[in-house]
Amino acid sequence: MSTTTLSRAERLDRLPFTRRHLTLLGGSGIGWALDALEISLISFVIAQLSVTWSADAAALPWVASAGFAGMAVGAALGGLLADRFGRRNVFAFTLLLYGVATGLSALSWSVGMLLALRFVVGLGLGAELPVASTLVSEFAPKRIRGRIVVILEAFWAVGWIAAALIGYLVIPASADGWRWALLAGALPALWAVVIRWRMPESVRFLESKGRHAEAERIVRTFEQSAGDDAKIEYSAVTPPPGPVAPASRLGDLFSPLLRRRTGAIWLVWFTVNFSYYGAFIWLPTLLVAAGFPLVKSFEYTLLITLAQLPGYAVSAYLVERWGRRLTLAVFLLGSAAAAVFFGFGAVSGVEAQILGFGMLMSFFNLGAWGALYAVTPELYPTPLRATGAGWAAGVGRLASILAPLSVPPLLLLGGTPVLFAVFSGVFLVAAAGAFALPELKGKPLE
DSSP, X not given: OOOOBXXXXXXXXXXXXXXXXXXXXXXXXXXXXXXXXXXXXXXXXXXXXXXXXXXXXXXXXXXXXXXXXXHHHHHHHHHHHHHHHOHHHHHHHHHHHHHHHHHHHTTOOSHHHHHHHHHHHHHHHHHHHHHHHHHHHHHXXXXXXXXXXXXXXXXXXXXXXXXXXXXXXXXXXXXXXXXXXXXXXXXXXXXXXXXXXXSOOOHHHHHHTTOHHHHHHHHHHHHHHHGGGGHHHHTOBOOOOOOOOOOOOGGGGGSTTTXXXXXXXXXXXXXXXXXXXXXXXXXXXXXXXXXXXXXXXXXXXXXXXXXXXXXXXXXXXXXXXXXXXXXXXXXXXXXXXXXXXXXXXXXXXXXXXXXXXXXXXXXXXXHHHXXXXXXXXXXXXXXXXXXXXXXXXXXXXXXXXXXHHHHHHHHHHHHHHHHHHHHHHHHHHHHHHHHTSOOOTTOOOO
């Protein structure tokens, strides 16, 4: 028997991808897809409510922004709670919270009620996403960690496509189609029960809290799942447990070691959120304004959304070939170029141009999101990891509040070309921020 001394983190890093990893990725990914379903449904709901609630049409942009305001608060709080109480528990609770609130929002009889419930929905959504990516990142073997997190983020496309299908098939079917669509978003409330009992807690989190026996049991289940491939790791001797890590403070994000990466990642999160949500939340409505019928605009949105899947696939490959920083920057530059051409295509009314550049914008934009989620948890040590990821996402959500509200005045200023030229410029700023990040491909999390 080997007596190699390895830490539990090193034992996890040296494992192959096992069935236990697949279960963790699938459980987190389904929750992620349900998040995307819920977020993207609101763009289709707003498009219908602008017709059925025409008297309140001016207030509808605030519906999307209310959800993003909740996400900003939820992301910041969720990260702090996950570093204190554990990733798994916070993940399950947030799924339950926004699932129930989404079901209740289907009963809304006014914009005011819908606004209030969208804020509660946002609290759950905002907390769940950075916590899920942190949990998966802490279990993934280091040589494929970035790729696994991008695959997790690719579940976003599954949820967005499902939302586009619901928008295309369900919402136009009746005046209350938007209510039935929101009821579909209540599914996370059921999934939360499964998540709570099937997913392991982060080994690194357990060790940071002195719960070494639990951490050892979880590592051994992953090693046993690997079978013969883990013989060396399974026979390894884990060093004696160290002292419990002190609780981290929010100000630690700006310690001398971390402040540059915190500033850079906050800039990227803010700018990517602004351009992404400004463009995609309004996409069905913009196509209607360009002269396409409601059903046709939903059909085009569905086709544009399908291009997210190859974007994620290419990003998942490149983050372990080029690295996180270069992959993120290149996809952001591609997003900037596609946004400009899409803006002029929407004015021309040429269907091939709208679809082609819309799909390119979707491809590059979501590939960038995959790389962004891969790099963010890697920037921080375990006691601060969920907090750092949560606050980066929270800062990004501030931009997602502003983005839907900025669309109407930008359209008045210069129409769709000016709107998407602004989004393109913001993508360029995001690319500059990406180059300021450290390259952490293949490096241990600690």
